[in-house]
Amino acid sequence: MQPSQKKSITPRQTIFLMILFLLGSSVVFGVNSDSGQDSWISLLLGIVISVPVLLMYARIAQLYPDRDFFQLLNDLFGKIGGSVVTALFTWYCLMLASAVLRNFSEFIQIVSMPETPELALTISILLLTVYLVKSGLQVLGEWAVVTLTILLTIISLTILGSLNHLNTAYLLPVLEHSPREIMSSAYKIFSFPLAESVVFLPLLPYVKKANHYRIYMKGLLLSGIVLLLAVLRNILCIGPKLMQAEFFPSYVCARVMEVGTFLSRIEGTISINFVLSGVTKVSVCLYAGALGFTRLFRARSMDNTLMPVSLIVLVLSNVIFLGSMQMNDFIQIYPYFAFPFQIVFPLLIWLFAERKSRRQTRLRLMLHSTVQ
Numbered sequence: 001m002q003p004s005q006k007k008s009i010t011p012r013q014t015i016f017l018m019i020l021f022l023l024g025s026s027v028v029f030g031v032n033s034d035s036g037q038d039s040w041i042s043l044l045l046g047i048v049i050s051v052p053v054l055l056m057y058a059r060i061a062q063l064y065p066d067r068d069f070f071q072l073l074n075d076l077f078g079k080i081g082g083s084v085v086t087a088l089f090t091w092y093c094l095m096l097a098s099a100v101l102r103n104f105s106e107f108i109q110i111v112s113m114p115e116t117p118e119l120a121l122t123i124s125i126l127l128l129t130v131y132l133v134k135s136g137l138q139v140l141g142e143w144a145v146v147t148l149t150i151l152l153t154i155i156s157l158t159i160l161g162s163l164n165h166l167n168t169a170y171l172l173p174v175l176e177h178s179p180r181e182i183m184s185s186a187y188k189i190f191s192f193p194l195a196e197s198v199v200f201l202p203l204l205p206y207v208k209k210a211n212h213y214r215i216y217m218k219g220l221l222l223s224g225i226v227l228l229l230a231v232l233r234n235i236l237c238i239g240p241k242l243m244q245a246e247f248f249p250s251y252v253c254a255r256v257m258e259v260g261t262f263l264s265r266i267e268g269t270i271s272i273n274f275v276l277s278g279v280t281k282v283s284v285c286l287y288a289g290a291l292g293f294t295r296l297f298r299a300r301s302m303d304n305t306l307m308p309v310s311l312i313v314l315v316l317s318n319v320i321f322l323g324s325m326q327m328n329d330f331i332q333i334y335p336y337f338a339f340p341f342q343i344v345f346p347l348l349i350w351l352f353a354e355r356k357s358r359r360q361t362r363l364r365l366m367l368h369s370t371v372q
Contacts, residue, residue, distance in 0.1 A: 008138040009208065014207050017284065026192075028274045029248060030249045039243075042188075043224070051217075070086045089292060093285045096196065097281075105121045108121050134303070191342065237256065
C-alpha cells in the first residue's frame, strides 16, 4: 500500500463499507438457509453466533491497530509460518471474490442482458472493481456511503411496493423445522455472509482513529436488521417454497412491486443497483487479496500486484465456477471450506497476538521498574 493511503478511511465509511459487504450477495440471492419460513429465526441465531467471532476479529485489530495485518502474521508465526498463513488467507479472499463476481455476472445476464456474453459482463464488473481498488480506500469508503444509501432506498421501495402482496400465512407454522435444521441454517448464515467480514482484517490498520469493536458490532447489527427485513419480505411476498426454489428471490419480489404507476415494473433499475453491492464486495476481497500478494512477494506497492491478482480472479471465476451446477455445489460445501479461514486461523492469530502483547507489556513493566 502506498504511504499516502495510511489512515485514509474514516470509521463511518468503514461501517458503511462493512454493511454493504455483508449485504453483498445476500440481498440479491437471499441468505443460505434451508429452514423455509423459519429462515428469519435462523438469521437471528446466526447473528448471535457471529457476535463472539466478530469480537475476536475486532480484538486482533485492536491489539495492534497500526500494524499491517500480513506483517503481523510474520511477527506471530515467523517468516515461513507467516508466509503460509498469508498465502492461504489471500487464496480465500480471491476465491470469495471470484465466486461473487461469477454470481453477479450470471445475475446481470439472466435478468437484464441475456444476449451479452457472460465473460464480457464479468470483465466489465472486474474493471470497475479494479478502478475502485486502485483509487484507494478513501474512494472505496465514499463509494460505499453513496451506494449503501441507494441500496437501502431500493430495499425500502421493494418492501413498500410489496405490501399488497404480503401474506402473513406464509410465516406459519412457526418452528416447523427441527432445532437441528434451524441451527444448521444458522451456521450457514454465519458462514455466509456474516463471518466473511474476516476479510476486513487487512483493511482495518488504515482506518482513522478506529474503535474496531464498534466497527464490527455496528456493521453486524445494522446489516443484520436489513437482512432480517429482506428475508421477511421474501417469505411474506413469494412464500418459503418459492423463496428457496428461486435463485434470485429479492429480484422476484421486485418484479411484483407496485409503487404508483410511474414506479411500477422498475426491476431493471433495481437489478443494476443490486449489482453495486456485489461490486463493493468484490472490491473489498480484491483489495485484501492484492495487499496479501504485495506482502507475500515483497512488491513495492499494490499497483504492481493488482492486475495479476485481478487476472487470477477472472480465471477462477470462469474455470472453477463453470455454471450454476458448480456454483450450487460450492455453496453447499462453502461452510466447510470457509471454516479454517473464518474460525481456525483467526483463533490462532488471536491467541498468538494476546501472548505477544502480554509479553511486551511485562517487558515494558520490567524496564520501567529497572529505570526507577
